[in-house]
Amino acid sequence: MRKLRTAVFLGTLALLLRAGVNVQAGEPYPLSSRATQQVLALDFAKNGQTVSARVGQQIEISLRTVGPRQYGTPEISSSVVRLLNTAQDWPPNPGGPGFIYVLEAAAEGEAQVIVPVLNAEETPYTTDITFRVTIQVKPADRQPPALQSMMKPDQANTAPWQNA
Numbered sequence: 731m732r733k734l735r736t737a738v739f740l741g742t743l744a745l746l747l748r749a750g751v752n753v754q755a756g757e758p759y760p761l762s763s764r765a766t767q768q769v770l771a772l773d774f775a776k777n778g779q780t781v782s783a784r785v786g787q788q789i790e791i792s793l794r795t796v797g798p799r800q801y802g803t804p805e806i807s808s809s810v811v812r813l814l815n816t817a818q819d820w821p822p823n824p825g826g827p828g829f830i831y832v833l834e835a836a837a838e839g840e841a842q843v844i845v846p847v848l849n850a851e852e853t854p855y856t857t858d859i860t861f862r863v864t865i866q867v868k869p870a871d872r873q874p875p876a877l878q879s880m881m882k883p884d885q886a887n888t889a890p891w892q893n894a
Contacts, residue, residue, distance in 0.1 A: 777861050783835040785870040794828040801829045802848045810839035810867050835867040
């Protein structure tokens with residue numbers, strides 16, 4: 731259980747660093763000077779809708795559940811959109827887990843993304859909470875921004891390797 735918590739923490743930290751979020755201020759900043767496209771942020775309010783994105787644009791889907799239910803791996807209908815990363819939302823909520831899915835609009839076209847619910851018991855009094863969205867990907871406005879890592883090593887060793 732401890733290894734799982736550590737893995738979730740590191741995954742969430744990597745996601746935050748990848749997304750370019752200033753954790754202290756809670757505000758986004760661009761990954762590079764050429765980055766002009768904002769992240770397309772989706773939540774359950776967009777369930778069943780059609781949204782537009784541009785080639786190269788990052789798409790984040792944030793979903794929460796209550797109780798033992800969890801969201802599973804997204805099912806993507808075409809290679810127009812691809813899954814980059816999945817992380818558990820942080821800090822954890824005792825009412826139920828939250829998940830963040832990071833996707834990228836890879837090519838022009840349309841893709842349907844379905845995020846199924848796991849551990850969901852069928853009861854007549856609850857509604858289906860499977861997340862469905864159609865993403866129409868349009869051409870990029872400009873050259874897509876280069877992917878950059880926000881992490882920097884805390885030490886450097888430039889000496890050549892010896893005594894192998």
